[in-house]
Amino acid sequence: MENDLNVVGQRLPMHDAAAKANGTAVFTDDLVFPGMLHGKILRSPYAHAKILNIDTSKALKLPGVKGVVTGRDIPDRLYGIVPKARDEYALAKGKVRYIGDEVAAVCATNLETAEEAIELIEVTYEELPAVFDPLDAIKEGAPLVHDDTPNNISLSINKQFGNVEKAFAESDFVFEDSFYSQPVNHAPMEPHAAVAQYDSQRGEVTLWSSTQIPFFLRRNLSNTLQIPESKVRVIKPKVGGGFGQKIDMFAKDFCAAWFAMKLLKPVKFVYEREELFIATRQRHPMHLTVKTGVKKDGTILAQKFKAYADGGAYNSTAPTMIALSCYFLMIPYHVPNLVYEGHHVYTNKPVGGAMRGHGIPQARFAVERQLDLICERINLDPAEIRMKNSIHAGESHPAKFIINSCGFYDSVKMAADAIGWKEKRGKLPFGRGVGLAGASFPSGVSNMSHISSGSVVQLGRDGAVNVLSGAADIGQGAETVISQIVAEVLGVPMEDIRITAADTGVTPLDSGTFGSGVTVRAGNAARVAAIAARDKLFDFVAKELEANPEDLMARNREIFVKGSPARKMSMKDAIKGYQYADLPMPIVGRASWFPPATEPTTLFKEDGNFAPSYSFMTQSAEVEVDPHTGKVKLLKMATAHDCGKPINPMLVEGQLEGSVVGGMGQALYEDVIVEKGQVMNASLLEYGFPTFMEMPEIEALEVITDDPIGPFGAKEAGEGTQLSPAPAIVNAIYDAIGVDFMELPITPEKILKALEKKA
Amino acid sequence: MENDLNVVGQRLPMHDAAAKANGTAVFTDDLVFPGMLHGKILRSPYAHAKILNIDTSKALKLPGVKGVVTGRDIPDRLYGIVPKARDEYALAKGKVRYIGDEVAAVCATNLETAEEAIELIEVTYEELPAVFDPLDAIKEGAPLVHDDTPNNISLSINKQFGNVEKAFAESDFVFEDSFYSQPVNHAPMEPHAAVAQYDSQRGEVTLWSSTQIPFFLRRNLSNTLQIPESKVRVIKPKVGGGFGQKIDMFAKDFCAAWFAMKLLKPVKFVYEREELFIATRQRHPMHLTVKTGVKKDGTILAQKFKAYADGGAYNSTAPTMIALSCYFLMIPYHVPNLVYEGHHVYTNKPVGGAMRGHGIPQARFAVERQLDLICERINLDPAEIRMKNSIHAGESHPAKFIINSCGFYDSVKMAADAIGWKEKRGKLPFGRGVGLAGASFPSGVSNMSHISSGSVVQLGRDGAVNVLSGAADIGQGAETVISQIVAEVLGVPMEDIRITAADTGVTPLDSGTFGSGVTVRAGNAARVAAIAARDKLFDFVAKELEANPEDLMARNREIFVKGSPARKMSMKDAIKGYQYADLPMPIVGRASWFPPATEPTTLFKEDGNFAPSYSFMTQSAEVEVDPHTGKVKLLKMATAHDCGKPINPMLVEGQLEGSVVGGMGQALYEDVIVEKGQVMNASLLEYGFPTFMEMPEIEALEVITDDPIGPFGAKEAGEGTQLSPAPAIVNAIYDAIGVDFMELPITPEKILKALEKKA
16 A cells, blocks of 8 residues: 555546636636737738838827837847747848748737737838748758858758668668658647736836746846846746747747836737747648668668758747757667758748657658558568567667667557557558557757756645646646646645646746656656655654654655554644744745756757657557548547656546647648748638547557656656657558558548559 | 845835836736626615515526525634634624625626626515614613623623732822723725635635735635635735725625635625725724822822723624733833723624724823823823833833833933924913823734744746745735845845745745734744745855855855955856756745744733734824814824834835824824714715825834844834824823813814813
C-alpha cells in the first residue's frame, strides 16, 4: 500500500473542465475593465511594398478614436523568440513583407469605431517585386524579403554524423526521394487576444494575453517597449488552445500595452479568425529530399537530407524548428551516418512558426514514407524494418542523446497488432489498406535562456494547498497534472489543490508551454516544492509522534509512520500544530527544475543530449479509398505512445486523440492555400478541418516505461503523436490503391488523378 | 550612512494613488464576468415582526429572474465576527428585528429586473411590539429583540481594578456626570459590494468583496454556506474605505455566493447608499455615567463607569467594542482604582459595529469632558491635569498593560502649544475658545483566533520583488507601507516592489484590517519575510565576495560589505548568480508575525497586555460660535500623535486629518436620526457630513517615539486620533460660550437653546 499512488495515474477530469463547459471560465476576451478601449490593426494589402507615407489625420478625427500608432512611433527594437534571429517589428517600419503585415493600429472607445478608423488611415505604398516560393527565393536575383539576407536564406544548418559517403558505398541499396509537406494552420478555438492596463505611478504595464510563454512575452514586451522587465507583468487567463501558435509575441500584445501606456486606459485587442490565418503563424511548408542507404535486410546505414523550409516573411522560431527537424532524424531509428542540410528561406508569405511537432512532422513524413517505399522496392515488411532499426534504452547515440527509457520497439508491435497488420497488410481488397509510421519526440527540450521552471507550494490552515506555478496551461491540462503531482506528494485528494498559474507578478519563473516539457519541467518543480513543504510538516510531526521524519508518509490527509499506520496525525492538525508553535509560519515549499540537457538548439555546433528524456510512438492506420469520388475515409487509427508512466491517462488519451486528428488533417484535408501571397481560404469554413463527421475509431495504446527523470516516471504526450499519423495514413493509402504520394495533403483530386494515370 | 533609512520614513504617495485618480483601479463593482447575474435584497419594512409567509412565485415568474432565496432555504447557521456572540442569519429566519433586516434576495439577468422582482415577493408579517431605546429595552416586560436574551442585554462586562470605594473616600472631590454619544455612520466612499463565482467541479466558491478581513469572511462564508473553508476563496479588490463598516460579513456576500453556487453563474450584489445607512453598521450610541474621585491637585484616584451601548438588532463586534470601551479607560491616565460596568443592549434599530476607535470614542468623550468639568469646578488647568495624570513608558499598569513607549505627556504639551493654549484659554472674547482632549489606542490588538499575519517575499530575476501579503488595504495605504518596509530591508527603491494583497487563494493568512494593527502585524511579517529572502542572497554573495553574511548590507540595488562599500555586487547579479547555481531556485522568504499580547478581548476575565504597543495622542481645537445662528466653526485643530517612528509621514498625516474630520463630524454634524426604528436621514445629502467648506486648519504634529516592537519603530496611526477631537471641540465650545454640553452632536439648535437658557 505504501508505494501505491493515489492521485497520480488516475483518470481525472481536467480541473477546469466544468468551468469551461458552463462558460464561467475567463479567457482574455472575457476581461472587462472600467473605461476599457478597443484596438484594431491595419494590415498590409501588399505582399511586398515600401511604406512611403502614412496619413493618420482622418482616422484621428473620427469621434471616439483615442489614438493611432504606426511603425514610426515605436522604439527601433526587433522582437522574436530567439534573440539572434529577431527580425520583426511590432509594426512595420519602412516596408511590409507579406499580406497581413502590421502597418498601424487604432485605439477607440469601441470596436466598431476602431474598425471604421483603420479604413481612414491613408497609406502610400510603393509595391515591390515579391517572391512566393522558397526554391525561387534562393535563386540569384530573387527579390530580397529582408535586404540584409542574401538569397533569402535566413538560417542554415549543416550537420554531419559519421561518414555518409562511405556508408552509402557499403550499402546494398541507395534510394533518393523527394517530398513536400504543406502549410497548415493551428486554428486554436480561442482567437489571440490581449488586454493591457498601465500603472502610471509605478511605470508598470500589466498584460493579460492568450500566450503560451508568459515569461518570454514579458521579455519581448520589455525589449520592444523599452521598459525594464520588472515593469512588465504578464498574466495568462484561460487559453483556448495554442498548439505553438501562441508562443510568439504579436502586434496585439505590443499595441495593447503601447496604447495603455499612452492613454492611461485599459486596452483590448482581439484578433479575428481571418487574422489567425494570415497574420499569426503556421506550420512551415517544407521541401525535403532524402537519400537512404540500406542493407538487403533493411538495416539503415546512412541518410542524407536536404530541406528547404518556407518561413514566410519572418523567422519566428526558425532556429528551433530547423534544429528539431535535423536532430530528430536520428531517433527512433539507428542512423549511424547522417548528413542534414537544412535552410530556412524567407518568402513574401504568412510566417511559419512553432506548431505541434515543430519541424519534425515534415521530416518524419519524408522518412516514414521513404521507409515504406524502400520496403516496397526491396520487398520487406514495413513493420519489420521499423523494429529492426529501432533504438533501445541505454544504447549510445551518434548525436550524444541519452536514451533513459525507450518503448519504440514495443510501440511498433502494439500499433501493428492493433490494426491487424499481419492479417491485413497487402491482403485487403482494392480500396482498403493499412499503414504505419513511427517517431520520437523530446520530452521537455532544453532551451535558450537558462530558464528553469519554478514552483511555490503553500499549505494553509484551512486545508487548501495553494500552488503557484509559472506553467502555462493552454488547454492541455498542465494545471491538472501539476495538481495531481502535488496532491500525490502531500497525500491529499486532488480537490484540495488550488493552483495559480502563469502570472509573472505572482508565480515563479517558468519556461512556458513548448517542446512538450511542461509535465517534466513544471511537474518536477511542483513535485520538489511539495516535498519541501511536506518536509517541514514531517519535521514537526516526527517530534509529535516521536518518530524519524524519514519514516513518515502522507496519505489520505494524514501523516503516519510507515509500517505502523496507527501512529498518525491529520494533515490539518499537523498544519495547525506547526503554526501554533513558537512563531507561526506560513508553510512554504519552493523549488525549481532545470532539464539535465545541453543546448544544441541555439548553437547547432556542439552536439549533446537534447532533452532530459524522449518519448516514442507508432501510429497505424486503416483507410478506405472511394475510387469514384477520390475520398479517403480513415477507418481507424491506433496510436501506441511511450509516454513513460502517465500522470493522467485520460489526459494522455486526449492528447493522442487530438494529435491523430491533427495528423489526419495534415494528411488529407488541410492546406493554407496562398496565391501571390494572398491566403485564399482564411476561414474555418473554407479551410476545411476534419470534423466529427470524419472521425475514425481511435485506439490509444499506452506503452508504459518508467522514466528516471520525468515526475513519477512520466514523459511527454503532447506533441509526439502528431509526428507520424500523416505518413501512416499515406502509407495505408498506398496499401489500398498502390499509389505512392509524395506531397501532402492527399486530396480527392490527387487520388482521382493518380488513379486515372495508373489506369 | 549605514544606519540611515532610504525608503522607510519617506513621504511617498500611496502606490495606487494614480490608478485611483485616473479610474483604472478596479473595485468590486468594476468586475464584470461573462454571463454575470445581478442580485438585490428585500428588506424588512417593520422594526419587529414575525414572518408568517413568503410567497416568491410572482417574482420567480418575472422574465429574467433566475432565482429567489429566503431564510427558509439557507442552512441554520448564525454568523458574526466573534463566534460566541453570533446571533445573525444571512437572511432572517422566522422574524425580522429592524427596518432593513434581510428577508429575501433575488438574482436576475440585470439589476432592473432584480429590483422589479423584489417588489413582487409577497411577505406576510405579523407586527410585534418593538423597543428603540436601550434604557427602555432593559426594563422588565420590554419586548425581546431576541427571545433567548432576557432584558435585551446580550453582553455585559464588569471589571474592577483596585478598590474604588476606598479611593473615593480618600478623594478630596468626587464628581458624577452623565453623557450620551450618538450613532454615526462610516459612509465609506465605496458602497459594499460582492461578486461570486462558483467552480462546480472543485466545489469552490470565489468571492470578490469589499471587505476589511478576507480571512474572517472566508470563515463566515464557510460556516453559513456549510462548505469547507478550503473551498472558499476571498479576494479583496481595491476597497474605497471601510472605517470598520466592512469588517463583518453581510447578506450580499452570502447571497452572491449562494446564487453563484445554485445557478452556476457569476453573481454581483452592490448595496445602495441607503442600504449602507440602514443595514450595515454604525457607531454604537452609548449612555455613560462617570464618577471620578480626585485630589485637590487634580490627581485622579478612582473612576467608576456605567455604560449602556445601544447595539441595535444584532451583536456584530459587540464583545470587542465593550472590552475596548472598558480597558482603554485606564490609559493614557493613571487610574489606580477603576470599576467599569458596561452593557450591550439589543433594540429594534440599525446594528452597531466596529468603527474607527471602536467603543473608545464614546467613553473618551465622557472622560475628557468630565476632566474639563472637574477643572472648572476645582479651578485647575485642563492641560495641566492631563499632564499630571499622564502615564509614562515603563511604568507598571493596573490592567497589566506593558507600555513600551509613550509620548502622551509630550503630546499634551505640543497640542497645547500649537493651539496657543497659554495665551488663549479663558482669554478669548465671547464666542471663541480653545479646548483639548487626550487618548490612547492599541497598536495592533491581539485577536480572537490565533491568526497571525503572514508574508511571502519572492525575488525575481527581472529585478521585481513580488510580495504576497494577506493584509487588506482598504484605502489607508497598507500596501504602500508594507512595500516601503520590504524595499528598505532589500535595499531597493519602492518602485521595485510589486505587492499582491488579500487573496486567500494566493496570499498567506492575515488577521485583516482592524484594531489599527496592519502596519504592526503585516508590516512586521513582511519585514521578517524580506529579511529571510535577503539572507539567502547574503549567503550567496558572502561566498562571492569572501565576506561574512553578517557583514553585508543591501542598499540602492546593491549588496556590499559594511565599511568597505567597494566590495559589492548588484542585486540583479546576485539573484542571477544564485539562480544559476547548482539548482536554480526561486528566492523566497516567508514569515509570520503574531502580536506578543494576551487576549482580554474574548475572555474579559484575565487581564493582560492588550496590544503589543500603544499609541498616544492629544487634540486641541479652537472654535468660533456664532451666537445668532448657533453655528460652530472649527477654526483649527492641532493633533499631536505618538505613532512611534512613522513609516510614511505623509500617510500618517492623511490618517490624522481624516480622523479630525471624523471627530468633527461626531462633535458637530453627524447623527443617524432614527424614529420608531426608521432611519430618517439615510442619504449623504440628508445626513450632512462635514464638507470641504467646513474644514478647519489642521496641524498634524508627530510625537516621535521609537517603539521596540513595531516595524522600524512604528505604531498605529489609523484610529487613535479619532478618539478625542469631539471632546476637544466640546471643551473649546465651553471655553467659547461657557456652556457644558453632555450630549453629541452639538447642533446649532442646541447652541441656541443653551444660550437662550443661559441668558
